[in-house]
Amino acid sequence: MSDTVLESQPDLLVDYDSGTQGDLRTEEMLINMGPQHPSTHGVLRIVLRTDGEMVLEAIPHIGYLHRCAEKIGENVQPYQYIPYTDRMDYLAGMNNNQGFALAVERLAGIEVPERAQVIRVIFAELNRIASHLVSLGTYGLDMGAFTAFLYCFREREMILDMFEAACGARLTYSAITVGGIHDDLPDGWVERCREFLDYFELKIHDYNNLLSFNQIFVKRTSRVGIMSIDECLAFGATGPMLRGSGLRWDLRKTQPYDGYETYDFDIPIAYPGGVNGVPEGVVVGDCWSRYYVRVLEMTESVRILRQAMDRLPDGPTEAKKTKNIKLPDDEVYVEVENPRGQLGFYVRGDGSAIPARVKARGPSFCNLSITTHVCRDVLLADIPAIIGSIDVVMGEVDR
Amino acid sequence: MAPEDIFKLLAGEFGDAVEGTSTDGGHPYVTIKPESWPDVAMFLLKNKKLRLNLLRSITALDLLADDKLACVYDLMHVPTDDAEALITETFEIAVRVVTERTTPVIPSVAHVWAAADWHEREAFDLMGIHFSDHPDLRRILCTDDWVGHPLRKDYEFPLEYHGIPATTEFELTNPRH
Numbered sequence: 001m002s003d004t005v006l007e008s009q010p011d012l013l014v015d016y017d018s019g020t021q022g023d024l025r026t027e028e029m030l031i032n033m034g035p036q037h038p039s040t041h042g043v044l045r046i047v048l049r050t051d052g053e054m055v056l057e058a059i060p061h062i063g064y065l066h067r068c069a070e071k072i073g074e075n076v077q078p079y080q081y082i083p084y085t086d087r088m089d090y091l092a093g094m095n096n097n098q099g100f101a102l103a104v105e106r107l108a109g110i111e112v113p114e115r116a117q118v119i120r121v122i123f124a125e126l127n128r129i130a131s132h133l134v135s136l137g138t139y140g141l142d143m144g145a146f147t148a149f150l151y152c153f154r155e156r157e158m159i160l161d162m163f164e165a166a167c168g169a170r171l172t173y174s175a176i177t178v179g180g181i182h183d184d185l186p187d188g189w190v191e192r193c194r195e196f197l198d199y200f201e202l203k204i205h206d207y208n209n210l211l212s213f214n215q216i217f218v219k220r221t222s223r224v225g226i227m228s229i230d231e232c233l234a235f236g237a238t239g240p241m242l243r244g245s246g247l248r249w250d251l252r253k254t255q256p257y258d259g260y261e262t263y264d265f266d267i268p269i270a271y272p273g274g275v276n277g278v279p280e281g282v283v284v285g286d287c288w289s290r291y292y293v294r295v296l297e298m299t300e301s302v303r304i305l306r307q308a309m310d311r312l313p314d315g316p317t318e319a320k321k322t323k324n325i326k327l328p329d330d331e332v333y334v335e336v337e338n339p340r341g342q343l344g345f346y347v348r349g350d351g352s353a354i355p356a357r358v359k360a361r362g363p364s365f366c367n368l369s370i371t372t373h374v375c376r377d378v379l380l381a382d383i384p385a386i387i388g389s390i391d392v393v394m395g396e397v398d399r
Numbered sequence: 400m401a402p403e404d405i406f407k408l409l410a411g412e413f414g415d416a417v418e419g420t421s422t423d424g425g426h427p428y429v430t431i432k433p434e435s436w437p438d439v440a441m442f443l444l445k446n447k448k449l450r451l452n453l454l455r456s457i458t459a460l461d462l463l464a465d466d467k468l469a470c471v472y473d474l475m476h477v478p479t480d481d482a483e484a485l486i487t488e489t490f491e492i493a494v495r496v497v498t499e500r501t502t503p504v505i506p507s508v509a510h511v512w513a514a515a516d517w518h519e520r521e522a523f524d525l526m527g528i529h530f531s532d533h534p535d536l537r538r539i540l541c542t543d544d545w546v547g548h549p550l551r552k553d554y555e556f557p558l559e560y561h562g563i564p565a566t567t568e569f570e571l572t573n574p575r576h
Contacts, residue, residue, distance in 0.1 A: 063538075063539060063541060063542070066540040066541065068525070068549050068550070070525070071549050071550060071554075106425060107425060229479050229482060230452075230479065233452045233453050233477055233479070234452070234512060234514065236454055236455065236512070236513075236514030236518075238453075246482045246483075247477070247479060247482045247486070248482065248483065248484060248485045248486055249477060249486050253487055254486055254488070254489045255489070267485060269482070330424045331425065331426045331471075332426050333455075333456065333458075333471075333493065335455065344455055344456050344473070346456065346458045346473075348460070357460055357461075359456065359458040359459075361473075365517065366517070369513075369514060369516065369517040373513070399540075
């Protein structure tokens with residue numbers, strides 16, 4: 001093309017320094033991601049302000065699954081509300097049941113029998129593994145790795161089968177209830193669980209080989225979406241987000257409940273690349289760190305489960321009175337360590353059997369609020385990596 | 400640090416801004432006047448002894464009997480000096496800010512704890528409390544054209560939404576409030 005042609009068509013001249021083409025600036029464009037998008041893990045809508053491949057701003061819009069569960073809590077008795085907590089974080093129903101049951105027990109002063117406490121820990125930790133397996137599998141799927149997803153779901157299926165044998169449901173368990181647990185374990189369940197743990201512990205190496213240390217996966221997720229400890233705390237991001245930023249913080253250690261203080265387990269945190277077998281290039285607080293903390297937590301859950309099964313005492317599994325309990329004119333705020341972070345329940349009584357106020361503080365809700373802060377000036381392809389590493393469950397964000 | 404000590408510290412520092420404390424219940428809290436709340440919040444975050452750096456939750460309350468609305472702020476101290484070490488010690492307090500029911504306004508603390516941004520939007524959406532100086536106060540869970548604030552005790556359930564009748568469900572259920 002001769003100079004004369006270019007002079008007659010100035011639009012074709014691109015000045016990359018100023019980002020202009022001819023007399024035009026490159027255009028900013030608003031892209032709507034979701035509410036139905038494979039990598040948003042539910043009905044999450046994010047409005048992206050983009051310039052070419054760069055995302056300048058990401059604004060999440062939530063509420064597509066809103067059911068005002070808190071209003072329902074003001075109209076039913078606590079034991080009737082347990083099934084609604086299942087449907088908040090539907091991947092960790094047991095942990096949600098436990099959180100609400102603990103809040104009501106502390107308010108009404110109910111003692112939980114020892115056997116029920118141990119079974120609660122077993123259920124909660126198994127559910128933590130199941131929840132993390134979904135997180136790992138779907139995160140791999142977001143990054144284009146299909147195989148690990150199938151492996152993770154194969155093992156999760158075994159946990160769901162065990163839950164089905166123990167309480168009859170595969171996702172919405174309502175097994176942990178106010179005052180204890182709803183049903184005792186069936187015959188042979190503990191042996192079945194032991195067999196599963198022996199089998200599962202070896203499978204964690206498979207996930208590491210398939211996904212964690214896969215070069216493509218590491219390149220996609222390291223140095224992306226870096227969050228510092230202070231940023232996480234400012235936005236209220238807890239759980240694997242905080243531990244992935246390198247803080248050894250876990251409510252099971254700081255404010256133990258259901259006898260967690262009697263178990264021997266560690267709290268894994270993220271390390272920079274090159275330390276403790278972490279691949280080169282990884283920075284503390286990036287997407288890979290958050291992912292890998294979940295893998296390490298599964299090993300710790302297996303440790304807790306083994307100890308719990310060794311000590312499982314005989315005895316009752318429920319307090320004497322679990323229904324029609326008069327709630328005192330008082331209030332409590334109780335938090336438990338959900339697979340996604342700190343799940344809090346505020347319960348306020350007014351002397352009747354129905355609470356005056358129930359408030360759920362969902363970890364995903366707070367974890368998701370950091371999105372706009374982190375997704376600033378990142379590549380468009382990094383958005384699924386960042387959102388996936390936050391591991392949101394929209395049922396609990398919207399409640 | 401025990402809640403009583405924190406409440407004493409606040410009373411010494413802010414005097415009249417502290418309206419009262421409750422320490423005998425299952426959830427010790429201090430009541431702060433709305434106009435002083437941002438200053439107290441900044442003190443709770445920045446004071447070297449307190450450093451309440453984690454805003455866990457904002458619970459909006461409808462105190463219909465007193466004709467008031469309130470917000471309960473649950474705060475926690477997370478030590479970050481030695482990240483490697485396992486943290487086993489912590490403390491927490493709750494702050495209550497009470498406002499009028501007819502014109503409920505509480506100053507925003509989103510500039511103190513970034514987490515307050517979404518929590519305050521939720522309280523605005525579901526309880527109708529206005530947070531002055533909030534960077535982006537709009538509904539978060541309900542749709543923008545929703546009428547009313549569902550968590551108010553005198554909330555009336557809508558009988559139709561965009562031409563979709565909800566009367567059948569309404570007759571079947573009998574909500575207490």
